[in-house]
Amino acid sequence: MQAEPKRNSPLSPPTSTPIYQEITKKKKVPFLRKARPYIILSPAFLLTIGILIPFGMAIYYSFTNYSFKYSGYEFVGIENYIYMFKDPGFWKSIGVTLTYAGLGTLIQTVLGIGIALLLNRENFLAKSLRIVLIFPLVIAPVIATLVWQLMTNNSVGILSKWLRAFGINDFTWGADPNTALFTVLVIDAWVFTPFVIILVLAGLRSLPKAPFESALIDGGSAWFTFKNLTLPMIMPMLLIAVLFRLMLSLQMFDIIFALTRGGPGDTLMTLPLTAYTEAFTYKELGYALPYMLILWVFVYVVSHYLVKYWSHTQKRASGK
Known part of the structure; x- marks a missing residue:
């Protein structure tokens, strides 16, 4: 006895129709489209890093006695700030x-x-x-x-x-x-x-x-x-x-x-x-x-x- 072909439920979409296949294709977002926001924001992100690195180094060296006259330096805490406020x-x-x-x-x-x-x-x-x-x-x-x-x-x-x-x-x-x-x-x-x-x-x-x-x-x-x-x-x-x-x-x-x-x-x-x-x-x-x-x-x-x-x-x- 030959099996009766399976029919789609009235509530489920017909998977073999061209319209359903077209909708399924549209749901698959290409990788470049997903990455587009990150590509657009990457220059600003790199610029922010380029600004924050020197800024962080300036804060660090402000707590040292770094001098162009000597090769080494030491951590002095807030001594530079105290001396500056007294000047x-x-x-x-x-x-x-x-x-x-x-x-x-x-x-x-x-x-x-x-x-x-x-x-x-x-x-x-x-x-x-x-x-x-x-x-x-x-x-x-x-x-x-x-x-x-x-x-x-x-x-x-x-x-x-x-x-x-x-x-x-x-x-x-x-x-x-x-x-x-x-x-x-x-x-x-x-x-x-x-x-x-x-x-x-x-x-x-x-x-x-x-x-x-x-x-x-x-x-x-x-x-x-x-x-x-x-x-x-x-x-x-x-x-x-x-x-x-x-x-x-x-x-x-x-x-x-x-x-x-x-x-x-x-x-x-x-x-x-x-x-x-x-x-x-x-x-x-x-x-x-x-x-x-x-x-x-x-x-x-x-x-x-x-x-x-x-x-x-x-x-x-x-x-x-």
Whole structure:
């Protein structure tokens, strides 16, 4: 007696149909598709490792008396940190660093907002200046400092000759402790204010026109419109500019080093310059690293709170 062929249950799918076989094939995910997320994330993972290894080594060597003058070193615990906190030069460098970063960021932010408002127009002069003002950003800060050294030279400098026309003779610029910080802030503003201008101008160009037209119809003044409409709306973009400029100003090395090397005396000895001097002038790397780690703490704290405030401001600007 011939066996009756097995039939599929009404509740089970027919395994021999082309549709079922096609669905089964789709469920088999190729290996490359599975590995795609890991391949995409691998550069970021390698970059993180490349950052964490030197950072971990810096923390380790900061607890040693590692020096370029000797072949060996010993573990000294927190002795370097104790000595650093007792050093008056450390507190002096913190004051210079915070003063420079605060004043530099404030000056560039105010100038950036003002110039961006002037350039937020559709005329030939505004379009031309938008291109011209980008030029300082493509110049290396060290090269810009050397150019300013020539311009402020008392013998051949064009700025010194221009000041003489107004009765100001032999302005000392970076050669005097009273004017060194002013000179560095001028160079820093000339180089990096265009960065703030670009971000603020991008925010201004993205604003809706309806609220401003309503304010104009209601008779709102320019200051009222700026204070109550423009500034709150561009605040997220403005905070990004402040965040980047404040972080970079805290780490500023190249402009100060190229202009005065931290002088005259210790007038401009910031944390990065003090660490550089201890490491490469006095050859005491173990003692120099705590300066850089303290600087990292400053940068981390500032960036953390600014990012937190930026997130809050962005939510408020979007009406959430």
